[in-house]
Amino acid sequence: MSYQAPIKDMQFVMNELADLNRIAALPGYEEASPELAQAVLEEAARFNQEVLAPLNVIGDQQPSTWKDGVVTTTPGFKEAFRQFSEAGWQGVLHPQEFGGQGLPKLVATPCTEMLNAANLSFALCPLLTDGAVEALLTAGTDAQRALYVPKLLSGEWTGTMNLTEPQAGSDLAMVRTRAEREGDGTYRIFGTKIFITFGEHDMAQNIVHLVLARTPDAPPGVKGISLFIVPKFNVDAEGKLGARNDVHCVSIEHKLGIKASPTAVLQFGDNGGATGYLVGEENRGLEYMFIMMNAARFAxxxxxxxxxxxxxxxxxxxxxxxxxxxxxxxxxxxxxxxxHHPDVKRMLMTMRALTEGARTLAYVAAAQADIGHHAADAAERKRAQAIYEFLVPIVKGWSTEMSLEVTSLGVQVHGGMGFIEETGAAQYYRDARILPIYEGTTAIQANDLIGRKTLRDGGAVARTLCEMVEATENELRAAGGVAASVAERLAKGREALSIVVDYVVANTQDNANAVFAGSVPYLKLAGIVLGGWQMGRALLAAQKLRDQDPSFFDAKIGTARFFADHILTQAPGLAQSITEGADSALSLNDAQF
Amino acid sequence: MSYQAPIKDMQFVMNELADLNRIAALPGYEEASPELAQAVLEEAARFNQEVLAPLNVIGDQQPSTWKDGVVTTTPGFKEAFRQFSEAGWQGVLHPQEFGGQGLPKLVATPCTEMLNAANLSFALCPLLTDGAVEALLTAGTDAQRALYVPKLLSGEWTGTMNLTEPQAGSDLAMVRTRAEREGDGTYRIFGTKIFITFGEHDMAQNIVHLVLARTPDAPPGVKGISLFIVPKFNVDAEGKLGARNDVHCVSIEHKLGIKASPTAVLQFGDNGGATGYLVGEENRGLEYMFIMMNAARFAxxxxxxxxxxxxxxxxxxxxxxxxxxxxxxxxxxxxxxxxHHPDVKRMLMTMRALTEGARTLAYVAAAQADIGHHAADAAERKRAQAIYEFLVPIVKGWSTEMSLEVTSLGVQVHGGMGFIEETGAAQYYRDARILPIYEGTTAIQANDLIGRKTLRDGGAVARTLCEMVEATENELRAAGGVAASVAERLAKGREALSIVVDYVVANTQDNANAVFAGSVPYLKLAGIVLGGWQMGRALLAAQKLRDQDPSFFDAKIGTARFFADHILTQAPGLAQSITEGADSALSLNDAQF
Known part of the structure; x- marks a missing residue:
């Protein structure tokens, strides 16, 4: 089954909901007109449909393989990566001074969507490289930026994130990898990292590992973690490759899905220590890693x-x-x-409504990130950045959790054929299952939503968003008819979300366990209500534009109504579970399970 | 990870909720005392834990293989099947006169659960044999019963169900397999059947295929389907094996899960026609097949x-x-x-509550089947049988849909390790995915729930069940405290279910599409409310017994509360989607998707 990039749907969201015109008017983004965006999207669609989409099944059937420390990627990946790099896709979002295109996140985001829809396994390599670039741009020295970023954007080299160790998954306080200072300002790195995506492969000349490790005198816990560059091959100041560094891939994992993406176990320092270069200051590694993580979480x-x-x-x-x-x-x-069967329609509508709801919310979040970085007014930047940061755990957590439901329904629509691997539906079901886990499980996202995003400002951003939802309710009500019925569902959802925000703010300090027992349902509720908000806005926009293309816009209206009738209606029950269900959620002790 | 049969939980449900004492007092079941049941369960636990559970992972890693028409099952399966058969497990439910043990379905059901928990792939072979036995007992001649049933119960032979063809999945009206009459009363069978579970294997001497086919002059559609016995090897009147019949396995499927279970494509009649023996009368095949299907659906x-x-x-x-x-x-x-982390507790509680809720409902349904067959009073039999038949699509549909959520949460609890195949959690996620599909998809179950089970009697059984739920609400309310809070949730759920039953009865004739757009949500709602009802009864029983084992019964109480707080709270939203959401579910035409 070939993939067709839904450009028209994407443009509708970009133009009507995320206000691309406004983004294109921001200082530094003057070139990002809707016309340019359309050209970029069309070229991205062509490349992803023709080059990467056909490799998706091949990657599932012929995963990357490991032999004697060398990883050979799926046939076709290396050549596809060359084309991807030469066309400049790695640099869409990154500064022009390093060879990027410097386009807004709002324009880069549909490109990211297409890349991942075409080939989730392949897309992970650029995704991790993006994270490495972000970290170096923010925390690296001028020399490090100049040395590494252009090579990463050109695709000559790729990047990785090395966080996890066998005993340290979500809990980075338990990181044990050591970094010993050398006289020349470099470090020797010793340790084992696991789950390193594209930690070893054959698609680029070099791999730039960004590695969390501890210096000998570092304080315990997360305040004693530093970030290091550990290149697979040492490089000189001009970027010429030197000797192999002491980092080796000892195996790759046998996984449920995304099989083409090699997940490496990396061993550092078995032969005297891998040479590492400090990024920023010692003991601030977690902070820098969060830069990578936040970009990666949105992605x-x-x-x-x-x-x-x-x-x-x-x-x-x-x-x-x-x-x-x-x-x-x-x-x-x-x-x-x-x-034509009603239940099949219901399944397809559920798949469609969840996908569109999550897309609209993510694109709108991307626009807020652009405003947060580029608006002329500082207060506007701050407000937009706060909204973006509130939305990141929701975009990550809700979009990935809903992808499990959607890919499962995708199998179900196929009946018995869905269970046969050759049909292809099962691959999405397997591939998607990692998404609510890596880059922070849904529980980790929900902790972030409660801790940094809701409690830190006393619920201020959450309440601002509720007010924005309410404004949309009023517009829907004023429009009457179908829109007014959606307004009622949205109001019920928003009220449920408000109650939960108040509950979280009021109770976390005194009863943290109770609030955190509802953390993931809170994230889901926020996703449903904020996604439903955007679908309500989509309905209003579609009603205005309807005469231009009745079939297309009627489908938008129908999908928004479906979201309200079938998904927003879950909100009150969720709020009840969160605010009244903690006692029972916590009622069993360890031995009683 | 080894499997431990939850005997204590099973006995609690059998004794306190499904009233084993009453079942053991039914004519013909006098031997089925709680003591005997306990002995049977303990022996089943031992066998399944020791023999079959360790083969589960092996089956995933070394699936059954096909070569030149011969299927070789997973190493260890053949020997395990020999032990299974010799111990008499195939006959638990079946009449003693044919070599079975004639135990109540209520006692057989926990055995079925253990067998499937130990090894879902292996268990499919006995499951299909059970279906064949049921069909032959009901519709076969005395000679057919005497010839086939003892061999099927002894494990010398196994049974299959041959319904599906490439163009005929859920829609048996499209069956094309032909049956031509021979002069000697036999038939020649020609056609292709797909998705035949254990359609070819090496664990038994012979395979008894039960095959749907059409005679040359049969009316079109489902009223022209007949049922035939087609043995892999022809047999004489004494059951001695003769020549190979003209049925051949041309391939087996490459599946997402249950890989040890061979899913065969069977070709009938490539060399002149497979010899088939009519079961019952011509053109009544669908009716007989439903006997197999109903037993299989519950299983x-x-x-x-x-x-x-x-x-x-x-x-x-x-x-x-x-x-x-x-x-x-x-x-x-x-x-x-x-x-100890609240979100992990919430996930485990969700897994536990859904599993216990579905178990209680299924065991209670099994007891109704026993009453339906064995009660002395005809009115009592009729009432119980009607309740059982109402519950079958719910047990099938809801238990299998919830297993997707539970196995997905199982992966999530493991974090990154859950995505690594060697951990084992992913196998359950893959294996479970077939369950809402085979033996009738969830939509087919929901059609049955609406058509045969709700409309045919004008909602009478559904309303009877709602009254029974209400009686439990009153008991819970009278008990006060925690029980009273569960009563409130249950009442909200039952009211939602009542509204939907009335809606289905009132609207199906005039607006079938609208009602069927809510068919699967109706099934889910019924599962939640009736499962929640049983959990409410479990709470009351646990409160009475608490002092005997406070830790165990407190966990039952906590789980029942969790079910009410986190699962029953979904009911009102579901009812709203069903009664008000059809327009949007049906709003897109084919081209608009």
Whole structure:
């Protein structure tokens, strides 16, 4: 099944909901007109559809392999990565002075979606490189930036994030990898890192590992972690490759999905220590790593949208083609294609509404990031940045959790054929399962949503968002008819979210366990209500534009209504579980399970 | 990870909720005392834990293979099947006159659960044999019963169900396999059947295929389907094996899960026609097939409970062992095992509550089946049978759908390790995915729930069940405290279910599409409310018994409360989606997707 980038849907969200015109008016983004954005999207669509999408199944059937420390990627990946790099796709978001295109995140985000929809495994390599670039741009020295960033953007080298160790997953306080100071200002790195995505591969000349480690006199816990550059091959000041560094891939994992993406175990320092270069200051590594993590978390949220979109397209194609059973309303004596059966429609609508809801929320968040970086007014920047940061754990957590439901429904639409690997639907179900886990599990996102994003400002941003939702409710109500019925559902959802925000703010200090027992449901509730808000805005925009293309905009209106009727209606029950369900959630002790 | 049969939990449900004493007092079941049941369960636990559970991972890693028409099952399966058969496990439920043990379904059901929890792939072979036995007992001639049933119960032969063809999945009206009459009363069978579970294997001497086919002059559609016995090897009147019949396995499928279970494509009649023996009368095949299907549907529902239980045990073991992160309440400066983290508790409680809710409902349904067959009073039999039949699509549909959520949470509890195949959690996630598909997808179950089970009697059984729920609400309210709070949630759920039953009864004739757009949500709502009802009854029983074992019964009470707080609270939103959400679910036409 081929992938067709949903450019028209993307442009609708970019132009009507995320206000690309406003983003293009920001200082530094003057070139990012809707026309340029369209050209970029069309070229991205062409490349991803033609080059990367066909490699997706091949990657599942012929995963990357490991032999004697060398990883050979799926046939076709190396050449595709060369084309990806030469076309400049790695640099879409990054500064022009280092060879990037310097486009807004709002324009880069649909490109990220397409890349991941075409090939989730392949896309992880650029995703990690983006994170490394962000960290170096923020915390690296001028010399480090000049040395590494252009090579990373050109695709000559790629980047990795080395956080996890066997005993240190979500809990980075337990990191043990050592960094010993040398006389020349460099460090010797010793330790084992696991789950390193594209930690070893054959698509680039060099790999720039960004590694968390502890200096000998570092304080314990997360305040004693430093960040180091550890190149696979040592490089001189001009970027010429030297000797192999003492970092080696000892194995790759046998995984449920994203099989083409090599997940490496890396051993540092078995032969005297890997040469490492400090990034920024000692003991501030976690802070820098969060720069990478935040970019990566948003991108993983887009992976959720992407795999959901692809699973949806696959299911629609099958449902249009598969002839089975007469209509339940007796309108035909012959079997019809299953897309006409009400339950198949309900499944496809659920897939579609969740995917569109998560997409709209993510694109709107991306626009806030652009405003947060580029608006002329400092107060406007601050406000937008705060909204973006509030939304990041929701984009990551909700989009990836919903992708499990969507890819599962994708299998179900196919019936028995869905369980047969050759059909292709099962791959999305397997691939998606990592998304709510890596770059911070949904629980970690939910902790972030409660701790840094809700409590730190006493719920201020959360309440601002509720007010914005309410403004949309008023617009919907004023529009009357279908829009007014959506307003009622949205109001119920927003009230539920407000109650939970108040509950979180009021109770976390005195009863942290109770609040955190509802953390993931709070994140889900926020995703549903804020996604539903954007779908409400989409409905209003579609009603205005309807006459230009009735079939397209009626589908937008129908999908927004479906979201309200079938997804927003979950909100009050969730709020009840959160505010009244902690006692029972915590009622069993360890031995009672 | 080893499997431990939850005998204590099973006995609690059998004795306190499904009233084993009453079942043991039914004519014909006098031997089925709680003491005998306990002995049977303990022996089943031993066998399944020791023999079949260790083969589960092996089956995933070394699936059954096909070569030149011959299927070789996973190493160890053949010997395990010999032991299974010799111990008499195939016959638990079946009549003593054919070599079975003739135990109540209520006692057989926990055995089925254990078998499937130990090894879902292996269990499919006995599951299909059970279906064949049921069909032959009901529709076969005396000679057919005498010839086939003892061999099927002894494990010398196994059975299959041959329904599906490439163009005929859920829609049996499209079956094309031909049956041509021979002069000697036999038939020649020609056609292709797909998705035939254990359609070819090496564990038994012969395979008894039960095959749907059409005679040349049969009417079109489902009224022209007949059922035939097609043995792999022809047999004489004494059961001695003769020549190979003209049925051949041309391939087996490459599947997402249950890989040890061979899923065969069978070709009938490539060399002149396979010899087939009519079961019952011509053109009544669908009716007979439903006998097999109904037994199999209940059993597949138990597969959902079983894989959920095993995934839960796996996750609990990991959560007790994995040390990561300090408690959110600041109660320790050191990392704790993750079972102490509130979100992990919430996930484990969700897994546990769904599994227990589905188990209680299924066991209670099994007891109704026993009453339906064995009660002395005809009215009592009729009432119980009607309740059982109402519950079958719910046990099948809801238990299997919830198993997707439970096995997905099982992966999530493991974090990154959950995505690594060697951990084992991913296998349950993959295996479970077939359960809402085979033996009738969830939509097919939901159609059955609406059509045969709700509309045919004008909602009478559904309303009877709602009254029974209400009686439990009153008991809970009278008990006060925690029980009273559960009563309120249950009442909200039951009201939601009542509204939907009325909606279905009132609207299906005039607006079938709208009602069927809510069919699966109706099934889910019924599962939640009726499961919640049983959990409410469990709470009352646990409160009475608490002093005998406070830790165990407090956990039952906590789990029942969790079900009410976190699962029953979904009911009102579901009812709203069903009764008000059809317009939006049906709002897009084929081209708009």
């Amino acid at each position: 993983v949220g887009m992976q959720g949208v992407a795999v959901a979109e692809r699973a949806y397209q696959h299911a629609v194609a099958y449902a249009r083609d598969r002839l089975q059973s007469r209509p339940v309303d007796g309108s035909s004596r012959d079997a019809v294609t299953i897309i | 597949v529902g138990m597969q959902g409970v079983a894989v959920a239980e095993r995934a839960y045990q796996h996750a609990v073991a990991y959560a007790r062992d994995r040390l990561q992160s300090r408690p959110v309440d600041g109660s320790s400066r050191d990392a704790v095992t993750i079972i």
